[in-house]
Amino acid sequence: MNYKALAERLLPGDYPELSAYETQYPPRDLPKGAEVTRLAPSPTGFIHLGNLFVAIANERIAHRSGGIMYLRIEDTDLKRKVEGAVEAVKNALRYFDIKFDEGAEIGGDDTYGPWYQRERAEIYRAFVKHLIGEGRAYPCFCTEEELTALREEQTAKKEITGYYGKYAKCRNLSEEEVYRNLDAGKPFVIRLKSMGDPANKIKFHDEIKGDITVTENDQDVVILKSDGIPTYHFAHAIDDHFMRTTLVIRGEEWLASLPIHLELFDALGFQRPRYGHNCSLMKQDGETRRKLSKRKDPELSLEFYRKEGYFARAVKVYMLTLLNSNFEEWYLKNPDAPLEEFKFSASKMSKSGTLFDLDKLNDISKNELSKLSAEEMSAFLKGWAEEYGSDAQRGYFGDEEKMLRVLTLCMGIGGKKRRKDFMTASQAMKFISIFFERTPREDDYRVDRETKNAVIGGFLGAYDPSDDAQAWFAKVKQVAEANGFAAEMKEYKANPENYKGSVADVAEILRIAATGRANTPDLWTIMQILGEEETRARLKDAAKA
């Protein structure tokens, strides 16, 4: 078989010398130890929490080491392409503060582009042609039907499925047969002629999983599809070589195809990058757990978190605690240090699948939000309301001074301890709604109507908005006493049978009357913010009902 002639027939025309590509994409001039990592999504337009998970790891590793992280778009499968997807990816990552140095529409150094695989067709073909010329790749004319039939046959015989060994029919086609097929205009793909043997085990060092054993590849995988575009495997080898990637952090679903990649790098004569296979984010699904799936778990799209109004930094902190087991401890000790100072490392990444824990995220969210100033919180809430809130909620921001007073109270700013009532923007907006709207009563009075009205009436009679907190509470105590409630908690606890209840119960009545809720931050401050007119109006309404 004349391989050179075959290569020319299959991919006619002049291609640059392969060495020209080495010159065009020279090794990067980076300090020792600097890692070049990448995020290489396919443009499906759907950004998943899993994408963010792996993106943060790549970003941290690159930048911790003084290296580069770039964005490459894997658009070799046009069936999956969605308009505006790249923009969506970039927006989502920007929201979570993931910064790229170069890549698709990033605007950095363009030496190693193009960053869209479809625009790199020539390089791929040049190398495919080279492989064919060397007899390491060959055309395959099998149809989809034939391949399906083959798979069924193998399954029935309980043999390993795929195109390999004796089943690799087109691998052994004679020269005449090949040209006859070509002359007949049959469509073809190019397959790698694998030299591997699954009986051989390869020791491999994974940056995350440690030393692992993989089985040598013997599948004659497709490297160039019939449309002349490479498959992922081939594009990965070419791109990560010429973009000079040093470390590939990717999901562990890729581990199974690692042998293919190893053989490809060898066949191409490329030094391979190091790999780290990251565990997947799992979800409890009934009795078992499974990998988060974009199809089945729409609530785990990044959009879900933005709609709920999760604070971006909280999500990032949570991802970091899952990613590096020692992060949480470090963060506890350095609550105010920039996240960039944490010494992130691939080897600290978890080996096993992680169950996504919303409780934990919520806890982190409360903590992160409690660190904000009233101004920062206001800006965060406003940003959320503008995109996802109701007209009424947007209206809350009309009186900025009032908003800041509300937030100062609800966050406990100025007090000894910060409150942690806020978890997400949507929940916080509901929490503060009582200051801006007469919301429906959420909790019921626990006393009869007569007692309730007597308490409210008593308070209204004594109420003076110029009272300070102490004077105000003294009056609440008076109202309590006048209505048969204990003014002092200690007295009440000592002899509960002597009273209808305690001052706590009286405060609760007033609280529900003023806000509709049994539990709120400090009532005196709430009344101050509401103002005398509104406070009186609400209490009078409550007494009528």
Next chain:
RNA sequence: GGCCUUGUGGUCAAGCGGUUAAGACGGCGCCCUCUCACGGCGCAAUCCCGGGUUCGAUUCCCGGCAAGGUCACCA
């Protein structure tokens, strides 16, 4: 089914031949307190199973079992 990976409380996990087996989230209880939130204190709960090796295994070895991933002209 083949191959690969993983297996410490409900969850995330530290551990790396001898420990009362850290810590965080969640749960429960108590304290603080006009409610809530915060904070403080405390409680319950874990080494997948079976064989070895060893004076001694959560830790090392072997074998099971279980879970997850993957077996495309998708990435």
